[in-house]
Amino acid sequence: MRARVFVTLKQSVFDPQGKTIADALHSLGYAGVEDVRQGKYFELDLATEEAAHARTLAAEVADKLLANPVIESYRIEVD
Amino acid sequence: MKFGIVVFPGSNCDHDAYHAVKHVLGQDAEFVWHKDTDLKRADALVLPGGFSYGDYLRTGAIARFSPIMNAVRAFAERGGPVLGVCNGFQILLEAGLIPGAMLRNRSVKFQCEHVHVRVDQTDTPFTAACRKGEVLRLPIAHGEGNYFAPPDVIARLEANGQIVFRYTNAAGVVTDEANPNGSVAAIAGLCSERRNVVGLMPHPERACESALGSADGLRVFESAVESLKSGTLVARA
Numbered sequence: 093m094r095a096r097v098f099v100t101l102k103q104s105v106f107d108p109q110g111k112t113i114a115d116a117l118h119s120l121g122y123a124g125v126e127d128v129r130q131g132k133y134f135e136l137d138l139a140t141e142e143a144a145h146a147r148t149l150a151a152e153v154a155d156k157l158l159a160n161p162v163i164e165s166y167r168i169e170v171d
Numbered sequence: 172m173k174f175g176i177v178v179f180p181g182s183n184c185d186h187d188a189y190h191a192v193k194h195v196l197g198q199d200a201e202f203v204w205h206k207d208t209d210l211k212r213a214d215a216l217v218l219p220g221g222f223s224y225g226d227y228l229r230t231g232a233i234a235r236f237s238p239i240m241n242a243v244r245a246f247a248e249r250g251g252p253v254l255g256v257c258n259g260f261q262i263l264l265e266a267g268l269i270p271g272a273m274l275r276n277r278s279v280k281f282q283c284e285h286v287h288v289r290v291d292q293t294d295t296p297f298t299a300a301c302r303k304g305e306v307l308r309l310p311i312a313h314g315e316g317n318y319f320a321p322p323d324v325i326a327r328l329e330a331n332g333q334i335v336f337r338y339t340n341a342a343g344v345v346t347d348e349a350n351p352n353g354s355v356a357a358i359a360g361l362c363s364e365r366r367n368v369v370g371l372m373p374h375p376e377r378a379c380e381s382a383l384g385s386a387d388g389l390r391v392f393e394s395a396v397e398s399l400k401s402g403t404l405v406a407r408a
Contacts (some may be wrong), residue, residue, distance in 0.1 A: 101274075105319060108275045108353070157236075160229055160265065162272035163319055 095150035100131035173199040175213025184220035191379040205237035218259025231261035252296035260370030271320035277353030300394040307387040309373035316372040318354035336360030
């Protein structure tokens, strides 16, 4: 199965890169883009056919390595 | 006194640290490879600066799982003095030996310059030779030095006196202009609750000889020697 892990900075954490990208878009004329938050995206190929197991495994590696719980949170999709 | 200098793949201040403690300070020093599990009977450890594992994923995130880190953690838990400089500090944060995390600098630039830091705590093995409030001029070189911790953690760090170094101007006053990366509470360096683990973003090992523009960094390493002499340091690897 494949798990997709989306890691993003928590809302309370300032994102200097996202702010810079938003500023760049504004200078390109995209005033309608109100804010940008940058994150990370991981695709995990997992040796299991059980969605529940895949989700558990993806959460375990996200907790252990992919995300830093001090500043980041994550969301998992499995298919 | 013997300093153990941990070398990760991508460390690039390991030789600077070795030079500072061995040739400038005249102490014993030995490199410890990250795949080793033995700290070679060091009295104090230095996790040097650099770009361990290419800064992939997050700074220090992969190095914290190096085999040597089990020994570093055990040494720290026995009260052994551990100094993390720049990437070494980032590794200590990722390993949870010091609370908090690093964000990209608010300038979104790699900041490479001399800054001033004020020594706010002198009861750590790496500031014992300093005066409280002393201002050190040290170089920084980092892209991710924007220290962050949630407000409740900052309050606890303040209450426990764990904020060891703060970015200030030359007069020792905290100002926004003197903060090179946007760190919360102008934090440049912290210690663990037990005070034996110290991490800072500036590079004391690059400022140990006046020919390099500043010799203020020597105070950090002299502190470790003084702490050992005075019997404050007890653990040995």
